[in-house]
Amino acid sequence: MTTSAIFAFLHHISAFTLVAALAIEFVLIRGELTLANARLLQRTDIVFGIAAGVLLVVGLLRIFYFEKGADYYFSSATFIAKLSLFVILGLLSIVPTIEFLSWRKATAEGRVPTVALAKLASVRRIIHIELAGVVVIILCAALMARGIG
Numbered sequence: 001m002t003t004s005a006i007f008a009f010l011h012h013i014s015a016f017t018l019v020a021a022l023a024i025e026f027v028l029i030r031g032e033l034t035l036a037n038a039r040l041l042q043r044t045d046i047v048f049g050i051a052a053g054v055l056l057v058v059g060l061l062r063i064f065y066f067e068k069g070a071d072y073y074f075s076s077a078t079f080i081a082k083l084s085l086f087v088i089l090g091l092l093s094i095v096p097t098i099e100f101l102s103w104r105k106a107t108a109e110g111r112v113p114t115v116a117l118a119k120l121a122s123v124r125r126i127i128h129i130e131l132a133g134v135v136v137i138i139l140c141a142a143l144m145a146r147g148i149g
Helices: 003-030 035-066 070-074 077-092 094-102 104-108 117-145
Strands: none
Touching: 003 035, 003 117, 035 070, 035 077, 035 094, 035 104, 070 077, 077 094, 077 117, 094 117
16 A cells, blocks of 8 residues: 555545544533533544644645645645635634533533533534535535546
8 A cells, every 4th residue: 555545544544534523512512411422522522623633734735745736735725625614614713622621610610611602503504504514515525536726
């Protein structure tokens, strides 16, 4: 197996892990907030963050060292759209992460976190936006793979 293939594999595994973590967050945040759900949301968000970091680092390594080169990618509108959307969604994901981190004391004490309904609705909305953004990122990836853009 070549180094390029290994990095492609790592890129895909981290992307699928990110999507799976986001789907789990989506399901958990829709239901009633319980201590078990709050703890699982916190752990899942850690997995989400690690997957996003690995995805970004491995993706950049592929661009600069293992694939067609930076000039090719940065001259592609679909790649620029994909990377821009990834960064935007990454910045947007800070809001749920901060919320989940704010629950640490309560969950460590065995209590359900107290969350304002408006805040919970905002976190739900952001996770929905992230899921929709992932769909657009996948579209951009498919277009890129076909040389479109």
